[in-house]
Amino acid sequence: MPRKLTIDLGALERRYHELSRMIHPDRFASSAARVRDASLRATATLTRSYRTLRDPVARGLYWLELNGEKLAENNKRVPPELAELVFEVQEQLAGMHDAPADSDAACELAAQVVARRSQLQATMDASRAELERNFVKWDQRPDEKMLTLELKAILSSIAYLRTLIRDVDRALENSKAA
Amino acid sequence: MARIFGIDLGTTNSLIAAMEDGAPRVIAMGGNHSALLPSVVAIAPDGAITVGERAIEMEPHLTVERDGRVSAIGFAGGQYGAVIRSVKRYMGLGGDEIAPEDRARYTFADLSGSVVRFQIGKRVLTPSQISAEILRALKDGAERALRAAGKDEKVERVVITVPAYFNDGQRQATKDAGRLAGLEVVRLVNEPTAASLAYGLNKRATGNVAVFDFGGGTFDISILSVKEGIFEVLATNGDTHLGGDDIDRVIVDWLLAELPDALKLDRHVWNSARMAAENAKKRLSDVAETPVAVDLLGHSIRKHLTRDALEKMAEPFLARALKRCELAVADAQLTPADIDAVVLVGGSTRMPLVRQRVAAMFHKEPLCSIDPDQVVALGAAVQASVLMGTQGDMLLLDVVPLSLGIETMGGVMERLIHRNTTIPTSVAEGFTTAVDNQTHVDVHVLQGERELAKDCRSLARFKLGPIQPQPAGVPRIEVTFLIDANGILNVNARDERTGREHSVDVKPSYGLTDDEIERMLEEAIDLGEQDLEERLLISYRNDAEQILGALRKQLGEFGALVDVGERGRMDEVVERLEAARTGTDRELIAKLVEELNEVTTPFAERIMDAAIKLALEKKSVEELS
Numbered sequence: 001m002p003r004k005l006t007i008d009l010g011a012l013e014r015r016y017h018e019l020s021r022m023i024h025p026d027r028f029a030s031s032a033a034r035v036r037d038a039s040l041r042a043t044a045t046l047t048r049s050y051r052t053l054r055d056p057v058a059r060g061l062y063w064l065e066l067n068g069e070k071l072a073e074n075n076k077r078v079p080p081e082l083a084e085l086v087f088e089v090q091e092q093l094a095g096m097h098d099a100p101a102d103s104d105a106a107c108e109l110a111a112q113v114v115a116r117r118s119q120l121q122a123t124m125d126a127s128r129a130e131l132e133r134n135f136v137k138w139d140q141r142p143d144e145k146m147l148t149l150e151l152k153a154i155l156s157s158i159a160y161l162r163t164l165i166r167d168v169d170r171a172l173e174n175s176k177a178a
Numbered sequence: 179m180a181r182i183f184g185i186d187l188g189t190t191n192s193l194i195a196a197m198e199d200g201a202p203r204v205i206a207m208g209g210n211h212s213a214l215l216p217s218v219v220a221i222a223p224d225g226a227i228t229v230g231e232r233a234i235e236m237e238p239h240l241t242v243e244r245d246g247r248v249s250a251i252g253f254a255g256g257q258y259g260a261v262i263r264s265v266k267r268y269m270g271l272g273g274d275e276i277a278p279e280d281r282a283r284y285t286f287a288d289l290s291g292s293v294v295r296f297q298i299g300k301r302v303l304t305p306s307q308i309s310a311e312i313l314r315a316l317k318d319g320a321e322r323a324l325r326a327a328g329k330d331e332k333v334e335r336v337v338i339t340v341p342a343y344f345n346d347g348q349r350q351a352t353k354d355a356g357r358l359a360g361l362e363v364v365r366l367v368n369e370p371t372a373a374s375l376a377y378g379l380n381k382r383a384t385g386n387v388a389v390f391d392f393g394g395g396t397f398d399i400s401i402l403s404v405k406e407g408i409f410e411v412l413a414t415n416g417d418t419h420l421g422g423d424d425i426d427r428v429i430v431d432w433l434l435a436e437l438p439d440a441l442k443l444d445r446h447v448w449n450s451a452r453m454a455a456e457n458a459k460k461r462l463s464d465v466a467e468t469p470v471a472v473d474l475l476g477h478s479i480r481k482h483l484t485r486d487a488l489e490k491m492a493e494p495f496l497a498r499a500l501k502r503c504e505l506a507v508a509d510a511q512l513t514p515a516d517i518d519a520v521v522l523v524g525g526s527t528r529m530p531l532v533r534q535r536v537a538a539m540f541h542k543e544p545l546c547s548i549d550p551d552q553v554v555a556l557g558a559a560v561q562a563s564v565l566m567g568t569q570g571d572m573l574l575l576d577v578v579p580l581s582l583g584i585e586t587m588g589g590v591m592e593r594l595i596h597r598n599t600t601i602p603t604s605v606a607e608g609f610t611t612a613v614d615n616q617t618h619v620d621v622h623v624l625q626g627e628r629e630l631a632k633d634c635r636s637l638a639r640f641k642l643g644p645i646q647p648q649p650a651g652v653p654r655i656e657v658t659f660l661i662d663a664n665g666i667l668n669v670n671a672r673d674e675r676t677g678r679e680h681s682v683d684v685k686p687s688y689g690l691t692d693d694e695i696e697r698m699l700e701e702a703i704d705l706g707e708q709d710l711e712e713r714l715l716i717s718y719r720n721d722a723e724q725i726l727g728a729l730r731k732q733l734g735e736f737g738a739l740v741d742v743g744e745r746g747r748m749d750e751v752v753e754r755l756e757a758a759r760t761g762t763d764r765e766l767i768a769k770l771v772e773e774l775n776e777v778t779t780p781f782a783e784r785i786m787d788a789a790i791k792l793a794l795e796k797k798s799v800e801e802l803s
Contacts, residue, residue, distance in 0.1 A: 017406070020408070024663075030727065031731075032728050038786040039786065040663070047600050047603045048603060
């Protein structure tokens with residue numbers, strides 16, 4: 001398949017099925033242990049590859065990797081367009097942490113946090129959609145350095161949101177347990 | 179190569195099936211030629227084992243004698259032996275994980291352990307050992323039936339089905355049971371997926387299928403995409419403690435409501451009530467009202483159960499199941515309208531209420547043309563034929579039902595492999611030390627969807643090392659977590675700097691160690707068993723036969739990849755192994771099997787390379803990895 005950011009998902013799936021038929025461990029059930037082992041590892045790699053290419057975010061990250069780039073680890077910088085929302089959520093999380101367990105204040109804050117979480121999720125979904133739209137645009141201008149910067153920006157934003165949502169989920173579970 | 183059979187090791191009933199002239203068929207066995215073998219195991223004080231209908235007769239219950247008197251019969255447990263029913267509900271669990279209602283039913287030895295152990299007289303038995311007796315009964319019954327049909331065939335290689343929602347420990351316990359029964363478990367297959375194979379076989383179906391599997395003890399819902407012979411699971415969900423047994427329990431409580439507590443807990447009374455409850459429940463699938471009676475010493479209980487009342491009792495359990503369906507459909511990123519066909523599996527789906535609710539959720543009548551009690555076993559036989567290479571292009575792509583991860587700082591669960599990821603799958607994670615000269619790194623592997631490690635299920639622990647003394651943060655050890663086609667975790671570790679493999683001693687949190695299994699194989703619990711020496715010899719002979727058969731097949735297909743000198747060396751070892759195989763020196767057989775493995779390794783690796791090259795020709799691997 002050609003190396004582009006946009007992918008024909010139907011073709012990708014067909015290829016994945018074709019390859020699975022050939023190297024899946026079920027095809028080597030009666031073979032010697034070493035062959036079975038090799039098939040297992042090869043199929044695990046195939047599965048991982050399929051998942052990477054199928055998901056736009058993973059695909060974007062992989063594309064960066066192929067070009068020797070990567071996102072900064074532990075990116076603590078808040079994407080400017082999310083600043084207000086993030087600030088609100090962090091305030092509410094701190095409030096939830098400080099409020100006495102089972103108090104009315106705690107319950108109310110929890111409800112607010114849940115609502116914020118939906119907002120965060122919606123924002124992340126919108127970013128993912130924007131990413132896919134951009135793939136089409138970027139495929140047409142493959143040599144631009146701007147492409148890399150824009151791609152990194154959107155992926156950083158999505159990564160940040162993902163981490164924040166995960167922190168929100170943990171805080172919510174912690175408060176339920178309390 | 180020995181034929182692979184398909185086994186449904188169910189909570190209530192077990193079956194064995196095989197392909198016969200291109201169609202899967204359940205092998206009928208036992209005196210009454212029944213396809214179903216009740217999963218009930220009776221262990222007598224002297225250690226004798228009985229499985230099936232006869233074991234049910236030994237279950238403690240009340241019986242009315244010819245002169246009208248009621249008496250209590252059967253093994254009541256303790257030093258009088260025991261009759262274990264629904265052992266599947268105890269598989270792969272630690273003592274502290276058994277549901278309260280399951281704990282009350284039998285006597286246990288030390289519930290603080292990582293493996294449940296039943297106390298039966300002086301004996302202590304694990305659920306895997308008891309399940310092994312069911313498997314052995316299926317094997318013996320099938321071999322007898324085949325002999326009667328003029329075929330002298332042994333059941334050695336099997337596919338065993340498990341609930342899709344079984345975790346790693348429960349799967350491992352099932353594999354252990356197979357091993358203890360002297361069987362080679364070629365593959366574990368998820369029950370809903372197996373059922374879809376049985377339905378998809380003739381129709382060359384295409385589309386999205388939902389399999390609603392409501393059995394005696396477990397519930398599964400799987401959403402699959404079927405396309406040109408590829409059965410790809412999109413999402414699965416379930417509850418390993420939800421089934422017809424739960425409904426029976428509610429009926430029993432209602433039936434015995436007026437009895438004093440002491441009588442309610444009596445095993446004879448309870449079992450008699452359970453039998454009456456189960457039969458009444460089944461009758462109510464066809465009629466709207468039925469009498470239910472239990473004859474006790476002194477007086478009898480006579481009540482009437484209506485279908486309406488039964489449906490009220492079943493409602494909460496059904497609601498739980500339907501909730502799981504919603505989650506699975508959502509995980510598959512579909513809506514109920516996107517599902518083209520719904521299949522019903524498991525005896526409990528015979529209830530009209532179940533059919534109605536499923537039809538309402540998916541806006542279509544569910545399919546149940548294949549006997550819901552047999553469909554899983556039939557599907558297992560189909561998968562067996564896929565593994566034997568006789569089912570053309572059909573392929574199963576299943577998923578891991580629960581997320582897998584490790585415990586990180588702060589007691590948090592970091593997910594490495596997400597639930598509903600297609601298997602086999604692997605992920606590599608780098609580990610390093612936190613302090614200078616640290617010699618080992620502890621890793622705690624977990625399964626589950628919760629955020630905190632303590633709320634997830636502990637799967638295993640292992641230590642990486644010994645690590646050479648170095649400053650903190652310098653060592654780099656890459657650990658590969660691989661989930662195989664059975665849904666079971668395999669771990670490999672490699673020192674990234676030296677490239678050397680670390681050996682990893684994975685300690686499962688629940689389950690038997692290899693040593694314990696070896697010991698169990700040595701302690702034959704059935705007095706009619708062949709002695710240990712003979713069993714070990716048979717097992718080594720099977721190994722030899724397997725490697726010889728596989729080699730013959732490979733030389734047939736890929737003979738061109740071997741040069742004359744190499745072939746000469748292989749033939750020489752093969753000849754010696756063939757000779758040793760019919761002898762009784764098992765050490766020699768083992769040695770020659772090892773030697774043959776070594777001599778054929780380069781060949782095997784060449785075959786794998788060729789297969790991969792063929793698969794990926796015209797494309798570069800990097801475009802996929």
